[in-house]
Amino acid sequence: MEQHKLTSRFIFIFSLFLLSGLMACQRSDKTENKESLGREHNLVEIIGEEKAILTSPPFVPPPIARKHATKVIIDLEVIELEQEIADGVSYVFWTFGGTVPGSFIRIREGDYVEFHLKNHPDNKLPHNIDLHAVTGQGGGAEATFAAPGYEAVFNFTALNPGLFVYHCATAPVGMHIANGMYGLILVEPKEGLLKVDKEFYVMQGDFYTEGSYGESGLQPFDMNKAIKEQPDYVVFNGKVGALTGENTLKAKAGETVRLFVGNGGPNLVSSFHVIGEVFDNVYMEGGSLKNHDIQTTLVPAGGSAITEFKVEIPGDFILVDHSIFRAFNKGALGILEVDGEENKLIYSGKSEPGIYQPSAEAGKPKKKSEETFALTPEQQLALGEKLYKINCAACHLNDGNGVTNIFPPLKNSDYFNKDITKAIAPVVNGLSGEITVNGQKYNSVMPKQALTDAETAAVLNYVYQIMNESKTTVKPEDVKKVRK
Amino acid sequence: MHFNRIIFIGLGLGLAFSSLKGQQTSYSDGEMAFIPGGNYFPFFSGKEDQEKVDPFYIDRFPVTNREFETFLADHPQWSKKNIKSLFADAGYLKHWKQDSGFESDITMSPVVFVSWFAAQKYCECMGKRLPTTTEWELVAEAGKTRPDGRNEEGFTRLILGMASKPNPATHPEVGKTLLNYYGVWDMHGLIWEWTYDFNSALGTGGSRSDSNAENTLFCGGGSGKAKDVDDYAAFLRHALRSSLKANYTVSNVGFRCAKDADKP
Numbered sequence: 208m209e210q211h212k213l214t215s216r217f218i219f220i221f222s223l224f225l226l227s228g229l230m231a232c233q234r235s236d237k238t239e240n241k242e243s244l245g246r247e248h249n250l251v252e253i254i255g256e257e258k259a260i261l262t263s264p265p266f267v268p269p270p271i272a273r274k275h276a277t278k279v280i281i282d283l284e285v286i287e288l289e290q291e292i293a294d295g296v297s298y299v300f301w302t303f304g305g306t307v308p309g310s311f312i313r314i315r316e317g318d319y320v321e322f323h324l325k326n327h328p329d330n331k332l333p334h335n336i337d338l339h340a341v342t343g344q345g346g347g348a349e350a351t352f353a354a355p356g357y358e359a360v361f362n363f364t365a366l367n368p369g370l371f372v373y374h375c376a377t378a379p380v381g382m383h384i385a386n387g388m389y390g391l392i393l394v395e396p397k398e399g400l401l402k403v404d405k406e407f408y409v410m411q412g413d414f415y416t417e418g419s420y421g422e423s424g425l426q427p428f429d430m431n432k433a434i435k436e437q438p439d440y441v442v443f444n445g446k447v448g449a450l451t452g453e454n455t456l457k458a459k460a461g462e463t464v465r466l467f468v469g470n471g472g473p474n475l476v477s478s479f480h481v482i483g484e485v486f487d488n489v490y491m492e493g494g495s496l497k498n499h500d501i502q503t504t505l506v507p508a509g510g511s512a513i514t515e516f517k518v519e520i521p522g523d524f525i526l527v528d529h530s531i532f533r534a535f536n537k538g539a540l541g542i543l544e545v546d547g548e549e550n551k552l553i554y555s556g557k558s559e560p561g562i563y564q565p566s567a568e569a570g571k572p573k574k575k576s577e578e579t580f581a582l583t584p585e586q587q588l589a590l591g592e593k594l595y596k597i598n599c600a601a602c603h604l605n606d607g608n609g610v611t612n613i614f615p616p617l618k619n620s621d622y623f624n625k626d627i628t629k630a631i632a633p634v635v636n637g638l639s640g641e642i643t644v645n646g647q648k649y650n651s652v653m654p655k656q657a658l659t660d661a662e663t664a665a666v667l668n669y670v671y672q673i674m675n676e677s678k679t680t681v682k683p684e685d686v687k688k689v690r691k
Numbered sequence: 692m693h694f695n696r697i698i699f700i701g702l703g704l705g706l707a708f709s710s711l712k713g714q715q716t717s718y719s720d721g722e723m724a725f726i727p728g729g730n731y732f733p734f735f736s737g738k739e740d741q742e743k744v745d746p747f748y749i750d751r752f753p754v755t756n757r758e759f760e761t762f763l764a765d766h767p768q769w770s771k772k773n774i775k776s777l778f779a780d781a782g783y784l785k786h787w788k789q790d791s792g793f794e795s796d797i798t799m800s801p802v803v804f805v806s807w808f809a810a811q812k813y814c815e816c817m818g819k820r821l822p823t824t825t826e827w828e829l830v831a832e833a834g835k836t837r838p839d840g841r842n843e844e845g846f847t848r849l850i851l852g853m854a855s856k857p858n859p860a861t862h863p864e865v866g867k868t869l870l871n872y873y874g875v876w877d878m879h880g881l882i883w884e885w886t887y888d889f890n891s892a893l894g895t896g897g898s899r900s901d902s903n904a905e906n907t908l909f910c911g912g913g914s915g916k917a918k919d920v921d922d923y924a925a926f927l928r929h930a931l932r933s934s935l936k937a938n939y940t941v942s943n944v945g946f947r948c949a950k951d952a953d954k955p
């Protein structure tokens with residue numbers, strides 16, 4: 208090891224010696240030592256000019272192809288707007304570019320940036336921006352301070368490579384950040400980043416509302432909760448469910464994935480983890496140090512991390528803040544859905560599908576009904592039995608005989624056996640009012656059960672085929688049709 | 692017996708209150724409220740720096756579009772057409788029609804898109820002046836029932852909520868938000884207002900600025916200097932003022948006037 212270092216240093220010095228003769232005046236070609244202090248060597252020749260492409264989360268602008276520094280013009284608009292923080296719950300966000308987190312900015316080490324911050328005329332308040340990538344007073348905060356309807360401009364050179372947070376720094380700072388004023392700027396190292404198939408932008412933030420989690424309507428910012436650091440919401444990309452359901456991140460088995468992960472805070476530190484994956488590489492705290500084989504990486508408030516991994520097998524990989532109550536009770540949950548061929552050697556498959564059942568409230572993860580149905584009939588019945596014991600036995604009893612006058616029987620029930628629609632409906636929609644089962648009247652209430660289509664099919668098939676020894680089969684599609 | 696008395700007192704209070712309100716809710720142009728003055732602790736200072744505020748009068752309502760139009764009729768050099776660019780930038784009275792006048796639904800709304808110069812001129816022509824920041828803040832501190840609203844249940848939360856909502860498409864009429872202890876309307880929740888010395892204390896709104904003592908006021912840590920670090924609404928107002936220049940015209944910045952109490 209030591210020997211190797213010495214040799215490479217020798218080669219390095221030797222080649223410098225050779226090169227210095229050839230290109231004595233081209234500073235940009237000097238290979239700098241990252242251990243040394245100062246990055247003035249990044250004040251290199253600026254060639255050309257371009258407008259930065261900005262993207263909304265979870266998307267990331269394309270990698271930088273050029274091999275030289277350039278002048279980059281960045282236009283970022285501050286917009287205050289009311290938007291959903293969870294289904295049925297809205298919040299007044301203050302944003303960079305109309306989204307939380309703000310637009311993703313991608314530049315290259317040594318680039319000379321002309322930054323325009325535009326405060327929309329309809330905004331109520333002044334704002335500014337502090338980019339952690341900037342070397343200089345306030346990270347640009349004073350230089351960009353702008354009243355509603357005004358624009359501010361400043362210039363800087365991106366001296367240090369890395370993934371940096373930017374945020375508003377107008378008093379009261381905590382409130383501006385708590386309302387969503389943060390985002391990420393990537394300063395790509397000169398040598399570029401490893402080529403990967405998929406890149407995504409994920410940023411965590413904590414939110415403080417007067418109503419508690421899930422309370423509907425427009426929820427104002429709650430200063431006292433913010434000061435006590437007791438958030439109601441901890442979310443990725445500004446909303447419960449921003450990365451689940453329709454919005455899951457998608458990749459194919461065998462692809463390489465890079466997540467640019469940030470944490471806007473204002474208060475919490477994130478223990479970022481992807482359930483079912485190990486990060487092959489992590490650029491710790493978004494800097495140059497690359498660590499390997501990491502399970503959970505810490506993302507400080509006002510900090511970042513870059514994680515890289517290969518998704519070897521299909522499945523739903525769940526992004527969480529591993530301070531786990533935040534994931535299941537406050538919204539810090541996302542899904543990376545990977546399609547493709549199974550590899551039983553890496554992962555044997557699912558003898559118990561649905562083990563991972565995030566709470567329906569904390570984002571609505573897309574359950575793969577087809578997949579559950581693709582189980583062998585025996586596996587499905589086993590699943591059905593399990594679900595029956597958990598969800599139905601409390602009322603209809605283990606043997607399905609029910610309780611006379613209170614809970615109707617499911618075993619040998621004429622009501623149940625007549626028509627699958629009548630069997631499905633109580634489970635997915637609930638049932639109340641008078642019904643007659645085997646000549647006996649029942650007039651009570653059955654609450655609807657929180658089961659997916661596939662799970663409902665499995666539990667009903669168990670009741671039909673095992674309890675009632677019938678051949679009736681319910682398919683998830685049948686359930687879907689009945690669900691209101 | 693006891694019940695009766697309680698009801699009686701309750702009624703009495705109710706009557707007193709409604710008569711007070713009756714007298715004070717009615718709108719009339721340029722009507723002022725008397726503020727007895729007193730000792731005021733500026734927002735960014737220690738206890739030792741308290742300021743003595745002399746008695747003064749302040750407009751009970753922000754200046755409306757209609758009042759401002761009347762003023763322009765007498766002072767055409769301040770009209771949208773004639774104003775010198777030195778005194779107001781291109782956004783001056785942007786919410787008005789091209790040449791003059793405005794849609795009738797904003798007649799009684801506060802005038803906005805006015806520069807500091809135009810606001811000060813208006814007050815001058817009325818024999819008044821803009822209130823100082825200290826005077827303005829002293830009036831804004833009042834709750835519904837007492838001079839210091841910050842001890843009033845829910846007051847801080849209420850005004851913070853109003854301060855952080857987005858602007859409506861057009862500003863509603865004056866005299867609809869909050870009537871305070873002094874009989875002054877709309878100190879919170881309608882618009883921001885120019886003060887005479889709007890940019891004196893603060894310099895910039897950059898939170899991270901350490902270049903001079905004043906700027907540390909804005910620093911997350913340095914805000915320890917503020918007299919009430921929980922008064923977020925005050926932070927918002929101070930930040931807004933410090934983002935302005937005297938020729939700026941902003942969609943939610945208007946004004947009201949004040950004058951010394953010894954002046955007749």
Ligand SMILES: [Cu+2]
Binds near residue numbers: 301334376377
């Ligand atoms: Cu801001």
